[in-house]
Amino acid sequence: MSTSKARCCVALLLIFGCANALMGNGNFRRKVSLELNPGLKPPSTAPPGVSLLHVRAVGGDDTLHVLLCSLEAPAVLLVHTNSTESSLRVDWAAFLRGNYTGSVQVAPKSSVQYSSALVFTRVWEYDDVNNTADMQDLPVSSFLPPYELRDFTWDNLNETVDYTHHTALLCGRHNTSSFSNGSLCLRFSAFDSEGREEEWPSLLHNADSCQLRLCLDRVTPRANQSRFGLELQAVSEEGFQASVDVHRSIDDEYTPSIFQVSQWLSPPANSTPSSTQGYIQWKAVAYRKSKPVLEDATPCRHSQPLDLPQAPPSGLVLAYFSKQASTRGLNLSFSMAGDASYSSTNFLSWTVLVGTGAPPADFFSLLVIAIMAVGLGTPLALILVGGVYVYIQKRRQDSSAYESIN
């Protein structure tokens, strides 16, 4: 499970650092354009609370389509095609009528290389009477009825889409008093090149990925020691792995005090092709304030993924995927034993990256490499130079000593 990155010695590290800096694919760019409710022509409009955001990211010889949809449970769908001409087709009449099958397609179908979707299906709430923050060892009686995200009322995306920065904010509420002041929001970002956001956890993203930040803000807890959890479902034709890889990383410069990256890869390891086609990646941390300092970080844990017999309740997933697509789900729980409950801050945020290709891996920043190079390099060089100098001096002295004997 844990990486062998740990064992790299400094020399290697420096070489890798330079290599990374010189040849990294950080300059790969896509041309990104956003469109809300593509193909929906007036006078017909989407009913309130239903939005479909289409991100078209065109590369040199391929296109990545990313869709964010709030029809029932919120979902994000990635479709990677090997053509720059591929396009999205939505049969709005069928899609909105609930006659989903085949109503969302990427054409030509033969150009599609890989597609996967991530759906946020449920928010768990439990009364953590023993203060263990472990959702898996809890008696069933501690669980309060979960909030089904398919039942949420979602705001329209058209007010929050930022066409220049490629972001959108999708907020929704359950129609109970718990959400009278509160909300669950998903902040969606698409990217045209490699980089990382200023805000923690500052995940490294690239042009083949998009990011979702889930915020649970000012929800009224239904118990004294309430904590929240999250159910995720991932769908793809090839399926996702039956376990989540947890990589330990020595580098916490971008996410202070967090040394773990979790990656849920697709397709399963034993399938063909064997190389990773898609991933869901997150760091084992959630934050308890919207502008967090280090003390507001709290760990996040995940359960083993389970096979699910049916597709998640998302209009987008039902409309795009065929019946053969496989679905796996897992639960996330936040905070650790002894931590204060949700009500201490009334806020929780967690960030996840969804993408195609190999998941991005952090590497030392140039600043760290530079400090190490100067700090260790200078004395090393001096010792070498000094050593050579002393050696030469000694040789000279020795030889003169011999001469005097002669």
Add this chain to the structure above:
Amino acid sequence: MSPHFKFRKSDDEFLLDESVHRGGRPTRSPLGDPEHLCHRIIVLVFMCFLGFGSYFCYDNPAALQKQVIKDMRLNTSGFMQLYAWYSWPNVFLCFVGGFLLDRVFGIRLGTIIFSLFVCGGQVIFALGALVDRVWLMELGRFVFGIGGESLAVAQNTYAVNWFKGKELNLVFGLQLSMARVGSTVNMNIMGWVYKQVKTTLGHAGPTTLGTALMIAASTCLLSLLCALVLAFLDKRAEKILDKEQGKSGEVIKLRDVKDFPVQLWLIFFICVGYYVAIFPFIGLGQVFFIEKFNFTPTQASAVNSIVYILSAPASPVLGLLVDKTGKNITWVLCAVVTTLLAHMMLAFTFWNPWIAMVILGMSYSLLACALWPMVAFVVPEHQLGTAYGFMQSIQNLGLALISMAAGVIVDRRGYLFLEVFFCFCLACSQHLESTHAHLCFSLCPGGELNISASSRAKQQKATSVESE
């Protein structure tokens, strides 16, 4: 005049140089003879307990953190003020203390005065708790600080006076070990003392806290007693050995500071560069072990405290090693490099942190034994207090600043960056140390600092023969 030359001149007037005053004195029992090892051991015992009280009481607030916060109704930052009142004034006051030691009081009176300050400070601190006044407690810590740090300077100077050219490195090792024992005993016993007082008085509150702290003040009395005994023994030795006659009569002037030899400044900065990579790291260590190595809080605090625990038994042994072999510079270099390796292990690997922390503990002890005595080789005796005071002041300043910086670094850039920063400090320290070594070899080949123990002894014999 080069400082080295100056020093050699004063070397033959050295207090316990056995060959100087050989003839014509009545023989004494080994215990009463200042030149004899047995007598020095007795002196050493008092010297070690001289610092015990201040080390014990320094960490009283930490040992009673919960009780202090509850009884005095403080928050954490208010509690931390108790330490701030100790450390910030000492960025400057150690230097003053050291100078006063050299110039005004002399070592004997100075030590007694500083011990009195320590005692008084602790009593005021306890009184503040008894009458339930936080400002009085802070004042107590301030007074305690004036005494405590300067007392450490006095302790170092005493050590050099009695043990230079003999078991000096061992003595420094023992003093470090005693400091550690003092704070460990405090950590383990004060909670118990508080509980006993609480049972006797029947309730917890400022009175209970004050009483417990008063009891702790008894250790300061013990130290004061040691200061008095040491003064007596030192006076006696001076009389017996006619030390006064050999004195050069030189006194330190403030402007001598700017004429401190380059080597001394290098030693100062090596000291800062090294210690900032130790103390602030240990301050932040517990969370680091929890987050990076998935330790439980108990495991984390155990591995975090191993450095101090290890230094208690290790430093006398390592001190003896340095005594036997000489070559202080090489040992310091060795300590800095191993510390650097330990930090790199913590930064770049997931190896069990016990390995790195044990190495860190050993090299920390080694450095304390080898670095501090070096000061005695580069400054003349009448400047020693000032030099040690200055060293302590610079160290305090460095620690105060770097501790703040370290907190900010962790908050903004995380632990890897912090470790890299520490590695950089150590690398600078190592760089200075190699410069130092280079200076010493090129300025005075065969100088005092890095000669082996046997040649140091030979040299001493030669100079004493000359003087006779």
